[in-house]
Amino acid sequence: MTFSIQRSIVSGRRGTTQKLWFTLFRVAAAINVLALFAVILFIITRGLSAISWEFLTQMPRNSMTEGGILPCIVGTASLALGALAISFPVGVGTAIYLNEYAGQGRIVSVIRFAIANLAGVPSVVFGLFGLAFFCTVLKMGVSLLAGALTLGVMSLPVIIGAAEEALKAVPDTYREASLGLGASKWQTICRVVVPSALPGILTGSILALGRAAGETAPIMFTGAVFFTPDLPTSVFDEVMALPYHIYVLATAGTHIGETRHLQYGTALVLIALVLGMNLCAIILRSRLRKRSRV
């Protein structure tokens, strides 16, 4: 049931107080939405002129003051997909364990504690970890693989959270019905629970993918580089990435003034990518909600 107090009319002093506060609440909400639109509009209006087929499909040229951002797009896509390839199986497996098997034992509370804290670790600390562990100890160096692994462990809590929520949303009656028919637990999970939760899990994964694509700090020391002339051909190659590209063009670059339009263009491509994925997920989810309500 959706609860709504919209239609209440209140008179007198109490009505005035209410009006005042409600206006404040509305303004707060409006400011946040306006901020969103301000950022998006700003980037779109400035960045649109930079966008062209060449921009999307060519290599950067002339100290990255001309040409396109193809390697950044390819790099970001491979980093994000690589991250998902790592975090999806682990995350979904963990969620299934926690939601379907785990009781309230010691191990489970330690697992939950670890996940909650993992979710709070700052992204730059993930970067340090990736540098020390993947790049150095596992000798991956600065590479696509190291970057994807770092992003992967970072998005793990997101995937676990989303998958657990999707599994929780599967009515217990499905599980009871299946078990009541003499299905084993694993059969119940595979045939009833996971299929019902799958759309929700996928939605969460798209969101995690979008988030991984937009992260900068974790790949700064682990996967992304200022410039590389080739598209990655193996997982041990260094890559360029959209967020890092924006950062270096805007602050660490050599021709910051001249490359403004490229910065806007790159930012536009990045937010189009990330918001596009989010929008997909949101639409998918609201469809699901509507469908499941029937």
Add this chain to the structure above:
Amino acid sequence: GRLVLKGSTTVLPIAQKISEAYMAAHPDVKISLSGGGSGNGIKAVVDQTADIGNSSRFIKGKEVKLATGKGVLPVPHRIALDCIVPVIHPDNPVDDLSLDQLKQIYLGKITNWKQVGGPDKKIVVISRDSSSGTFDAWKSLVMKKERVTPRALTQPSNGGLVTQVATTKGAIAYIALGYMNKEVKAVRVGGVKGSAETTLNGRYPISRPLFMFTNGWPKGETLDFINFILSRKGQALVEEAGSISLY
């Protein structure tokens, strides 16, 4: 073949010009080029993740130790000269500062432009990140090893300094000559204008050589590339990139 260059942002415009010319002459060679600062360049050679490490300062004792510990012998190649130019916002009427005034400003002792004959405006001191070669040079040539005020804003690159000075009325920063453009105004140091001429004749006090480091004596492609920079044609490109040729 493939060459990987990393490091100093000061050297970057030179390396860029040279690489493009070199790749035009040798279509089979791919050159990958990235910045990050001098420390990064030397680190890359030590870690053997780059064939050439660009640096706007000489290698430090600690770095040599680290390198030899890994069996790497960093060899420096002087490829150009550079002068570091203090820059301010174009609207700022100040056009000459003594070395000591610069030092006092960067020590945080002089905080207003009127103390150096300018308008009544707070000075926004902008510096390079502490691990850059330019910062290193500034520290030894201007600061005489004293510490830059912690109030100084920092930027990770020459380019970053230029844009920030261009948009900040009270700003002062120092950049490599190659990055000078119309958006910022160069300040004379003790009456001497930073240029190729004053650097070569030794009158300009804040200048330094630029280096490329290789692991051991260069061979093959790398050697070819270094030779190209040091050639007459290469040095012409150095001039074009805004730095100062060796000869």
Add this chain to the structure above:
Amino acid sequence: MTQKEKNTHDTIIHAKDLSLFYGDFQALHEITLPFAERQVTALIGPSGCGKSSFLRCLNRMNDLTAGTRSEGEVIFEGKNILEKKIDVVSLRRHIGMVFQKPNPFPKSIYENVAYGLKVNGITNKSMVASRVERSLIQAALWEEVKDRLHKPALGLSGGQQQRLCIARALAVEPEILLMDEPASALDPIATQKIEELVLELKERYTIIIVTHNMQQAARVSDTTAFFYMGKLVEVGNTNTLFTKPVKKETEDYITGRFG
């Protein structure tokens, strides 16, 4: 149904001194209650008295709730099914269950009924098909759905869904059918159908049904057990219990003094 006739039926499942705890809370207090084969037993009592909890002990469904613990025995086929070593999966194939709210899977009608067969390893297509048909016929649903077997089960009405759930339970051929308020969410006509079905099914199955509708208990059951606050207050022949209850609580409840 006379007392005599009832005694001719063997006990198929027998709860002995059964107690159930949710954490520290004791929901059932030493319940001893035998169930006669191919009879309908109704469990009645006010909300929260432990009817569902008791029912769910009989096929170990309470295992699914974290923090439950049981004491005592439930004897079925000579074994105490509360023991750890019991294979609950095969136990639940012997003892089917129908829930309060119709809960078909979000699959087709056919898939719903075939599900129990498939998870039990019956893959032969024609055998599955014939069993699906037979179960739907038994559940008095075949005529209504035979032309739309591959349509989503969620498109059926509430009453049809509930009969589908019964068909689904019958498909794996259990001996005992547990029903937890199977008609409480249904309209009068659907309710009547379910009641008729229960009376028919008891020819072949033992049925234990929870209901809050005393008239329903009176109409469908042979034996009625009255639960109150986790205790079994009274059990006996349905007619006797409703006309001459022994205990005060029973009388208060069946005369609607509370609940």
Add this chain to the structure above:
Amino acid sequence: MTQKEKNTHDTIIHAKDLSLFYGDFQALHEITLPFAERQVTALIGPSGCGKSSFLRCLNRMNDLTAGTRSEGEVIFEGKNILEKKIDVVSLRRHIGMVFQKPNPFPKSIYENVAYGLKVNGITNKSMVASRVERSLIQAALWEEVKDRLHKPALGLSGGQQQRLCIARALAVEPEILLMDEPASALDPIATQKIEELVLELKERYTIIIVTHNMQQAARVSDTTAFFYMGKLVEVGNTNTLFTKPVKKETEDYITGRFG
């Protein structure tokens, strides 16, 4: 209570051709039903028939559910309270409500009862205290809680909580009290207390009570209205309705043929 006596009571609130929609779904169909002052009216009917929906029209509680729309009129104090311009806040002070599940605030007992006074601008401490006491006495709870007024209300038993909710509603001195299955979550003793309370309160208040327990309706109400599928099937003197129902549906329901 004879028919004659009943007619001497004035109508205090009157639903006229009241229809209610949840989005596209029509939950109530043109209900016309007057309520007599200082009488108890019981609303009965199977689950989902619209009893709660109807009750919640009377104090505009349905406004809180997104997507509701009503047609027709509810006349109270000469005004149609369904109109937009009605001040629902003051309306609800005249028409109090008690819910199915006891829902005290997570505050102290005292705070719970004082809440309605405080939001209505009564801040004088001694006045608040005396009203709290009076309401708790009226709700037959004073003796049990007078020593623990500042303890959390959630520490009370279910029955006490429900009486606390009644006290809370009485504190703002409404004329009408709406009760939606107020005893359905309670044990027999608590139920009996609530029923006694209802009978007492009708001396001063008009009470409209929803119940699924027909004996309860018979015990406490003067008039009973039977709802079925969103329609008012039959309304009349309680004794008459239970002994000689006019409509077939009413008879089916009160004899337990469904529900």
Add this chain to the structure above:
Amino acid sequence: MTHSESTAAPHTPAPPSERVPRETTAPERGSLTGRRTAVGEWVAESSLLIISLVSILVLGLIMLFLILEGTPTFSFVSVKEFIGGVLWYPTDEPPAFGILALIVGSFAVTMLSSLISVPSGVMTAIYLSEIAPPRVAEWLKPAIELLASLPSVVIGFFGMVAVAPLMQTLFDIPTGLNLFTASIMLAFMSIPTICTISEDALRSVPITYREASLALGATPFETISRVTVPAALSGITTAIILGMSRAIGETMVVLMVAGGAAMVPESLFDPIRPMPASIASEMGEAPFRGEHYHALFATGITLFLFTIVFNVLAMSVSRRYRLKG
């Protein structure tokens, strides 16, 4: 309700051969105590358990490597000097490794940003859960979620090129890259966190509380301020702590708009250098396993500890809440 079948021995279904289909009567079944199929179920559960342990492993490895790479710092600078020193000159001869200015910078920007994000986020949450018509909420919620998904580098970039110049002219300050601008940008990064978690908390307040209050003649605002918000308070507190935890660890925004001066700020418009900014900008150039490198890892440990404290705090608040609820 948590599903757990841990009390029961796991099993898989019988192989088809054993399940003779029963015609009419004759119950020919697998035995009730058969253990024939336990293996499959056991394998499934254990492998899922092992997968679940990855999270612990990762957190453990993070801590291990922070410690391995960070603790060597304390061989050349004492903990006291490191935490208490205000001078951060990691490349000087001799270097100074005091991160107090960075810590203060982190705290200043976190506190200041929460002055903006907490009221704004909580009020938006109240609007969304209590006041907004469902249709508006349906659009507004995704918008807030989108705000959360804007990459931090884009927010930082926007702050640098749009907000900072604006601040500079608006307040006539020497530079727009300062504590204040960084706080505003950071606030927009933590508002979605605060807003969504608070909204969940508000929504989980039983509707019956609201109904009870409204039925007593309280206005909607009185209901919100006296009943709903107090009942959701611990959830809202959790939201605030998590939002602050997000702000303190946020990197790109402070790297791009905070100015980068390693000083203890004295005014709202002073530039600062929070810990994440220092790590991000210096790590790339710090000589591998040199003193600077280790000191940055030690800064990472400090940052990590702060966020852990925030998280544990949030968890304990929400656990208390759950017990009460």
